[in-house]
Amino acid sequence: MQPNNSICFITPSTIHxxxxxxxxxxQILSNEMAKRNKKVYLLTAPDQIPSDNNSVIEYIPFKEVxxxxxxxxxxxxxxxxxxxxxxxxxGRKLWTWYxxxxxxxxxxxxxxxTSMDIDCYKTKFLFxxxxxxxxxxxxxxxxxxxxxxxxxxxIGMKSADRILAQTNMQKHLLTKKLKLESTIFPNLHxxxxxxxxxxxxxxxxxxxxxxxxxxxxxxxLKLVEEHNYLHANFIMAGNLSxxxxxxxxxxxxxxxxxxxxxxxxxLEKSNELLNQASIFINTSGMEExxxxxxxxxxxxxTPTITLNFDPDNLIEENQLGxxxxxxxxxxxxxxxxxxxxTLRKExxxxxxxxxxxxxxxxxxxxEFIKLIEN
Numbered sequence: 001m002q003p004n005n006s007i008c009f010i011t012p013s014t015i016h017x018x019x020x021x022x023x024x025x026x027q028i029l030s031n032e033m034a035k036r037n038k039k040v041y042l043l044t045a046p047d048q049i050p051s052d053n054n055s056v057i058e059y060i061p062f063k064e065v066x067x068x069x070x071x072x073x074x075x076x077x078x079x080x081x082x083x084x085x086x087x088x089x090x091g092r093k094l095w096t097w098y099x100x101x102x103x104x105x106x107x108x109x110x111x112x113x114t115s116m117d118i119d120c121y122k123t124k125f126l127f128x129x130x131x132x133x134x135x136x137x138x139x140x141x142x143x144x145x146x147x148x149x150x151x152x153x154x155i156g157m158k159s160a161d162r163i164l165a166q167t168n169m170q171k172h173l174l175t176k177k178l179k180l181e182s183t184i185f186p187n188l189h190x191x192x193x194x195x196x197x198x199x200x201x202x203x204x205x206x207x208x209x210x211x212x213x214x215x216x217x218x219x220x221l222k223l224v225e226e227h228n229y230l231h232a233n234f235i236m237a238g239n240l241s242x243x244x245x246x247x248x249x250x251x252x253x254x255x256x257x258x259x260x261x262x263x264x265x266x267l268e269k270s271n272e273l274l275n276q277a278s279i280f281i282n283t284s285g286m287e288e289x290x291x292x293x294x295x296x297x298x299x300x301x302t303p304t305i306t307l308n309f310d311p312d313n314l315i316e317e318n319q320l321g322x323x324x325x326x327x328x329x330x331x332x333x334x335x336x337x338x339x340x341x342t343l344r345k346e347x348x349x350x351x352x353x354x355x356x357x358x359x360x361x362x363x364x365x366x367e368f369i370k371l372i373e374n
Contacts, residue, residue, distance in 0.1 A: 006039040007372070008060075008084035008108075010099050014048040015267060019239065020210065022090040022115045024267060024292045025187055029088070030057055032188075032365055041082055043075075058082075068094065068152070076102045084108050086372050091115035092124055097152040100159030111372055112160035113185070116289040119157075120165075120173035123150045154178070162371065166290040167311045185371060187290055191360040192299050196275070199301075203232045203278035203338060206302075208270050208293050212241040219283040219307060219327060221245075221252050227331065228256035232338055235273060239264040275300045278344055279337055280321075281330075282306040298355035301348030305333045320351040 007030075013020070015027040026042070034040045034056045046061040060078055064071050075098040079087075083106070089099045090113040103110035118124050125146050157163065163182040165171040174180045207220040217236065224234045234256065240246060240263065249261050265273070270293070274280060280297035281304075288309045297304055304321035307330050315321050322337075324330040337344050357363060 007086040008041040010089040092119040096156030100156035113164040206277040216283040234259040237262040298351035303347035
């Protein structure tokens, strides 16, 4: 079998402008493919391309317009110029349809990767829980457009030569809801040397995500406000996607002097924060997929306490931290880990061992190459 020597990653946004899960994974995978002497392209929106680009990755600007059929043609024209062996697109959206349409009329193989559990439902966008009354109103007003995006993006998924799911849950949902076969392939991150891990004293409790409704940052802010007596530093980082949180952040800063909000941070800075952290907190609702921050924290021997969301029950089954069913449980587990440094260390070691085996580039990238070349 001839190896596939060129791969085009397809993403509307990149890590240079947006630190999201899909953007992080595409950056990691594209860099690794380039290291392995693959010809790597990255098709993205024009404003997402770094101005000082001197990378071995070749960026291709693709500007969307209102007319979807025009976009498909432009998209195909761009890809016909490079004729990649593999297309890789992550997260269900209109761009999934663009990629699928091109794959149908070319020799390129199309790999689609899920980014969230709701990618696996027939209607991802139409019935997604609105974040506000105003958003619910906009949904009703744009019903036809949203329905069309749902329908076209699903057609795109069904055009893929291979679908990669992040978890057993997503694989199950794809089969049950969409009758689509998939292969489980997790998020990957570079490994870390053990002797580089340094925990802060007093312990740092860290929350990292984009500040938007379904990430529920207000839960962490409530925790910081109500438990300012705890012997710990509270650090929040992430893009302020919803400006309504700014007032609450300012209020909490006045109540708890051990709290700091750092704003948006780079991938490297988030790794540094998690390296110094003793506890990582996740408060997302049930729309998650598999947060990159879980793996980042585990590779840095930082146990995770999560509210509601534990993908495939990995955290509880492997003793990587705790899953809380409610706010009171979240507080209980935080106090337990703060008061028991031996348990923190034990769970941190569990997390490192588990993540190093299952989620590092070094130990798993060959499997990715097998998946895209077969």
